[in-house]
Amino acid sequence: ELDLFGWRKWNFCERDYWINAFVDxxxxxxxxxxxxxxxxQNYEAKNIPVxxxxxxxxxxxxxxxxxSALLENYGSHLFKVGEDDDENNVYLKMKHFLHYNKHEGRKDDSPLYIFDRKRRRKADPLSPMLLLGDYQVPSYFSDDLFRLARERRRPPYRWLVMGGARSGTGIHIDPLGTSAWNALxxxxxxxxxxxxxTPKKIIDPPMKPYDHEGVSWFSTVFPKFKVRDGPEDDNRTLGERLGMVEVLQRPGETIFVPGGWPHVVMNLDTTIAVTQNFCSPTNLDYVYLCTRHSRPKLGQRLYQKIKQLGKTDPEFAKMSVQLDMVLSVPRLPPSSSDSSSSSSSSTTLSSSGASDNN
Structure with missing residues (x-):
């Protein structure tokens, strides 16, 4: 049973979250x-967002x-919108989600948000798998090395994301050191x-009684990053001193999020996007170091496949040398395990841990 007060008790819908383009x-x-x-050379290797x-x-x-097309073609298909208190997936039919987004969702503090992995489900054999043919991975991100682990063994890595204003994801780091791209x-x-x-205690402090959602973060945590409270000879805001980056992503734009960057995202109006996480030759060292302890079987398989392919392929031979050089590096701190949580606004619906991710 859903408590309407639990969905709207902070009246976030009455606030304006739009930002001026000049801060981007x-x-x-x-x-x-x-x-x-x-x-x-200019962005991925330097670990710089673009x-x-x-x-x-x-x-x-x-x-x-x-x-309109999603309603016509996928109206009766189920899409994941979150998890309940027992961490069971919660699904809505597309037609019900679209109705919610145009009505109840306009008032909810942190509206429901589709974050669907696009995998075929037994109860829904056609599911949204056909959506995969409607886009192509940009060439910048085509070197997806986790494909070597095979589709069924690799971590979740691609999602259809869709939601109304104030829906989004709380602050997180994508797991296993992966980088991500999000096309809007x-x-x-x-x-x-x-x-x-960046110290977690500063950017991800306890938020009770608020949920760990994007809108809650922007409402209660973000304002401190605009305060100029440094030494007298330093007029920068806290955000500027930390190297905080703000982005206003527009339709048709694709953002590259380098591995290890904590980030929080909120929709300003109804959005439809696709996002994928990836391991490339450029970030292989970091991903492998994160994976070999968090997912040892996956890390070992990735290492073995690259060593095997390196016997005949010069590019994989280079990667093989890369991995051998980091074998003695000690364990890295774990990254967020809930990197692509989808938004919900109820006290009985929590964020969706969509990734094992980005």
């Missing part, structure tokens, strides 16, 4: 003009992932990112 100083690159090699324009121009999803087809997303190593 993240570099933007044109997918049509910047090569993969340039992207890797927004990519025009990477989705040719996607069929621009027409097949509209609300409709609406606007507000992001806040912090460099690796």
């Amino acid at each position: 100083v993240v570099p933007r690159i044109d997918y049509r003009q910047v090569s993969k090699a340039e992207f890797v 927004v990519i324009t025009h990477a989705t121009d040719h996607w069929r999803a621009h027409t097949t992932w509209t609300e 087809l409709k609406g606007h997303k507000r992001w806040c990112l912090f460099p690796p190593g």
Whole structure:
């Protein structure tokens, strides 16, 4: 049973969460003009967030992932919107979610948010698997090394994400050291990112009585990062001193989130997007170090497959050498295990731990 007061007790719907575009100083690159090699050299290798324009121009999803098309083609299909207090997945039919998003969701503090893995389910054999054919992974992110672990053994890594204003994800670090990309087809997303190593006690403090949701974070934690409380000779805000990055993601834009960057995301209006996590030759060292202890069987399989392929493939031979060089590195601190939690607004519906992720 859902308590309406529990969904709306903070009246977040009465607040304005939009940000001015001028605070977004993240570099933007044109997918049509910047090569993969340039992207890797200037951003991925340096572990720097960047927004990519025009990477989705040719996607069929621009027409097949509209609300009307989703209602017509997938209205009776179930999509994951969260977990209950016992960590059981909660699903809604697309038609019911769309109705909720246009009505009850407009008032809820942190509305329900589709964060669906797009995997075939026994009770729903067709499910949304067909959606996978509506987009193509940008070439920047095509080197997905976790594919070597096979589809059934690899961690969850791709999701359809859809929700109304104030839905989103609480602050987290994507697990296993993976990086992520998020391509937005409709609406606007507000992001806040912090460099690796930023003290958790500062950016992720206890939030009781609020839930660990994006809107709660922006309402109660974010304001302190705009305060200028440093030494007299330092006029920067706390956020500026920490290297905080703010992004206003617009339709058609794809954001690259490097591994190890804590981030929080909130939808500013109804959004439809796809996101994937990945392990590439560039971040392989870090991902392997994170994986070999958190998921030892997966880490061992990744190591063995790369060693095997390295016997005949020069590129994998280089990766094999990379891994051998970090074998003696001690265990890294674990990253967030709930990196892609979807939003919910009820005291009886908690965030969706969509990833094992991003």
